[in-house]
Amino acid sequence: xxxxxxxxxxxxxxxxxxxxxxxxxxxxxxxxxxxxxxxxxxxxxxxxxxxxxxxxxxxxxxxxxxxxxxxxxxxxxxxxxxxxxxxxxxxxxxxxxxxxxxxxxxxxxxxxxxxxxxxxxxxxxxxxxxxxxxxxxxxxxxxxxxxxxxxxxxxxxxxxxxxxxxxxxxxxxxxxxxxxxxxxxxxxxxxxxxxxxxxxxxxxxxxxxxxxxxxxxxxxxxxxxxxxxxxxxxxxxxxxxxxxxxxxxxxxxxxxxxxxxxxxxxxxxxxxxxxxxxxxxxxxxxxxxxxxxxxxxxxxxxxxxxxxxxxxxxxxxxxxxxxxxxxxxxxxxxxxxxxxxxxxxxxxxxxxxxxxxxxxxxxxxxxxxxxxxxxxxxxxxxxxxxxxxxxxxxxxxxxxxxxxxxxxxxxxxxxxxxxxxxxxxxxxxxxxxxxxxxxxxxxxxxxxxxxxxxxxxxxxxxxxxxxxxxxxxxxxxxxxxxxxxxxxxxxxxxxxxxxxxxxxxxxxxxxxxxxxxxxxxxxxxxxxxxxxxxxxxxxxxx
Numbered sequence: 425x426x427x428x429x430x431x432x433x434x435x436x437x438x439x440x441x442x443x444x445x446x447x448x449x450x451x452x453x454x455x456x457x458x459x460x461x462x463x464x465x466x467x468x469x470x471x472x473x474x475x476x477x478x479x480x481x482x483x484x485x486x487x488x489x490x491x492x493x494x495x496x497x498x499x500x501x502x503x504x505x506x507x508x509x510x511x512x513x514x515x516x517x518x519x520x521x522x523x524x525x526x527x528x529x530x531x532x533x534x535x536x537x538x539x540x541x542x543x544x545x546x547x548x549x550x551x552x553x554x555x556x557x558x559x560x561x562x563x564x565x566x567x568x569x570x571x572x573x574x575x576x577x578x579x580x581x582x583x584x585x586x587x588x589x590x591x592x593x594x595x596x597x598x599x600x601x602x603x604x605x606x607x608x609x610x611x612x613x614x615x616x617x618x619x620x621x622x623x624x625x626x627x628x629x630x631x632x633x634x635x636x637x638x639x640x641x642x643x644x645x646x647x648x649x650x651x652x653x654x655x656x657x658x659x660x661x662x663x664x665x666x667x668x669x670x671x672x673x674x675x676x677x678x679x680x681x682x683x684x685x686x687x688x689x690x691x692x693x694x695x696x697x698x699x700x701x702x703x704x705x706x707x708x709x710x711x712x713x714x715x716x717x718x719x720x721x722x723x724x725x726x727x728x729x730x731x732x733x734x735x736x737x738x739x740x741x742x743x744x745x746x747x748x749x750x751x752x753x754x755x756x757x758x759x760x761x762x763x764x765x766x767x768x769x770x771x772x773x774x775x776x777x778x779x780x781x782x783x784x785x786x787x788x789x790x791x792x793x794x795x796x797x798x799x800x801x802x803x804x805x806x807x808x809x810x811x812x813x814x815x816x817x818x819x820x821x822x823x824x825x826x827x828x829x830x831x832x833x834x835x836x837x838x839x840x841x842x843x844x845x846x847x848x849x850x851x852x853x854x855x856x857x858x859x860x861x862x863x864x865x866x867x868x869x870x871x872x873x874x875x876x877x878x879x880x881x882x883x884x885x886x887x888x889x890x891x892x893x894x895x896x897x898x899x900x901x902x903x904x905x906x907x908x909x910x911x912x913x914x915x916x917x918x919x920x921x922x923x924x925x926x927x928x929x930x931x932x933x934x935x936x937x938x939x940x941x942x943x944x945x946x947x948x949x950x951x952x953x954x955x956x957x958x959x960x961x962x963x964x965x966x
Contacts, residue, residue: 425580426499426595431455437463437570439563441768443549445535448485451546455576457489458496462576463569464531464550465500467562471528473503477521477551479513479604480533481639481702482664483540487511489533489548491583498597499577502528505597508604510587512664514639514703516792516800517608519555523796524607529553534639534702537674541667556773556797560889605646612647612803615733615795616810622653624813630693633805634683637661637669640699643802652809673700675707675789675801676966677714688712694818695809699801704769705789706801708808710819718748718835721785723826724807726754728783730814731807733795740781742772745878745893746905746921747787748833757830766880766892767907773797774884787837787921789966824932831927834939838962839909840918840953848908848916851956855894855906862896862950869946873899896950901925904947918957920947 434453437444437460444460451457465471476497480486490511497505506525507513513521515532522530535547550558550566558566579595591600612618625631633648635641641662648654660683661669672679675698687696687709698707708715715723725741728734741755742763755762763781765771769790775781776794785791790799808819815822862875878892893907905921922943926932947953954960 427578427580428575429455429458429578430575431459431573433571433573434459435571438567439549441770442536442557443532443547445538445545445547448542448544448546451485451489457492457548458576458578459573460548460570461493461496461531462500463566463573465496466569466573467565468529472501474528475504475506475525476502477506477513477518477525477527477530479508479518480511481514482510482512482666483535483546483668483701484542484544484666485546486533486666487586489546490586492578493531494584494594494599495579495581496577498579498595502597504600506600506602507586509589509601512639512642513604514608514643516704516796516798516803517604517643519551519796519798520608520611521602522551522553523555527553532702536702537672537700537705539668539672540701541670544667551797554773554777554797556776557768557770559770559773560887605642608643609646609651611795612806613651615803616731616806617813618652620813621806621809624809625653629695629812631658631695631697631809632660632683632686632693633658633696634660634675634680634698635662636671636673636675636680636698636700637663637665638671638673638699638701638703639664640703640802643703644699647802647806668701675700675705676964678964678966680707683707684709684714695812697805697808699805700789703801704792704799706791706804707789708804708819710823713818713820713823715819715823716748716787716835717785717789717791718750718787718833719823719826720804720808721747721783721791722750722754722830723811723822724785724791724804725751725758725783726826727811727815728807731810734782734793738782739779740775742775742781742784744768744771744786745880745895746837746907746919747785748835748923749903749925750830750833751785753830763883764880766878766889769797769799771880771882771889774882778884780883787835827932828928831925831930832932834924834926834934834936836922836936836940837966838920838922838944838947839964839966840920840957840959841963842915843918843957843959845916847956848918851918851951851953852894852906852908854956855951859894867946867949869898869902869904869943871899873897902943904943904950906947906951918953920951920953920962922947
């Protein structure tokens with residue numbers, strides 16, 4: 425029986441770059457999750473009888489919200505929901521399932537790399553029919569609807585069994601519980617030279633993959649251990665847990681320190697990698713050699729032709745604006761376009777759909793290609809393994825060759841977390857007010873050539889996105905970028921991206937901190953971070 429439940433709006437349901445993310449206790453408020461889901465459905469048209477994909481990263485509250493979504497999807501007229509067994513579905517696997525099944529769209533329940541647990545974070549993101557995150561015009565409409573919603577529709581029923589593969593009925597709707605791993609793993613086999621990677625592993629190549637007790641565990645075990653023949657135990661923390669085993673499932677050098685220490689040890693494996701809460705980010709570390717996400721994007725683009733799925737070459741490369749310019753030099757050498765977009769994977773979707781780009785990446789550990797419409801952590805690891813197998817070199821040697829060919833972009837991101845929102849907004853407002861006075865001024869980083877507030881015009885539909893981050897460019901090609909992140913759940917996070925380019929004839933072996941020290945000082949001089957935030961050092965450096 426369908427119920428129409430009266431409700432009142434919540435004023436804090438504006439989706440960020442990756443959906444709505446809040447603390448679990450916020451989502452546990454009566455009607456909170458249902459309000460947002462109904463607002464999504466209210467902004468969609470012509471989905472009667474269509475298919476919806478549903479799953480998440482297994483974090484706390486995942487199973488409960490899946491039941492709410494199933495009951496509401498049935499009440500609102502969907503004909504079928506495909507749900508990952510146990511509620512598990514990585515973000516890239518969800519994107520693939522939406523595309524492969526011809527689904528109308530999908531709901532991904534995740535807060536990505538944010539912590540999980542009863543006192544931590546939860547999130548809901550709507551993906552459209554191309555498998556990618558909803559574009560801004562859709563998320564803006566959803567937000568507007570959350571402010572006026574007066575009721576939601578839900579079927580009165582008991583919980584659906586989401587642990588047993590097969591189909592069942594919920595009202596007039598079919599619920600199909602599917603294997604979350606198999607189709608995705610099959611897709612990976614079409615893109616990469618699995619026999620060559622298997623041979624490399626059988627010949628003694630060693631690797632370690634940390635799933636961080638998050639969603640990629642089942643995917644990594646199936647692909648790396650079962651299909652590629654890596655020894656059992658190659659995948660660490662392989663069981664998805666509601667609290668991620670008290671891990672912070674962000675694959676960076678702070679939260680994946682155990683992997684970093686393993687890779688820097690005397691007896692380190694040849695290759696190390698990690699993924700995040702929902703499986704769309706990656707960390708790459710060779711033996712005694714950390715690879716920045718920006719460098720990883722550049723190396724993958726430069727060598728993608730070694731993988732069967734990309735043997736015909738790339739149509740273009742896209743990177744988010746804060747990502748280092750290392751990929752730009754690869755695009756120039758390959759003679760293909762380079763697109764600089766705002767942060768947020770949804771901005772890559774139009775380029776991929778139009779066939780204008782093949783590989784995309786963000787400095788925040790996300791890379792992917794046109795095989796899905798999300799970033800994809802395991803995909804990036806497999807492409808690295810394919811390149812290592814094809815070239816017969818280690819990670820450090822490949823990085824040295826790359827820098828010798830293209831020069832090196834020394835790069836770091838400084839995050840100042842949980843800042844009072846008004847202070848963060850005041851810092852950015854002061855920066856923007858000062859933009860006209862910055863060109864020609866001199867500070868510890870050198871002479872500023874130009875400064876602007878990045879705006880993007882989408883080349884496929886001419887839509888414009890403004891206020892995407894303040895860029896300060898120096899005469900020697902160095903950059904500092906200031907931007908407020910949209911992925912946190914409390915307060916604001918100021919991200920400061922610091923980049924220095926050294927050409928092939930310069931010193932390519934400097935310590936990153938030493939290379940960037942003048943620009944780090946310049947960032948304080950330009951933005952008065954200490955004065956506005958009260959923080960004299962970043963919360964996290966990556």
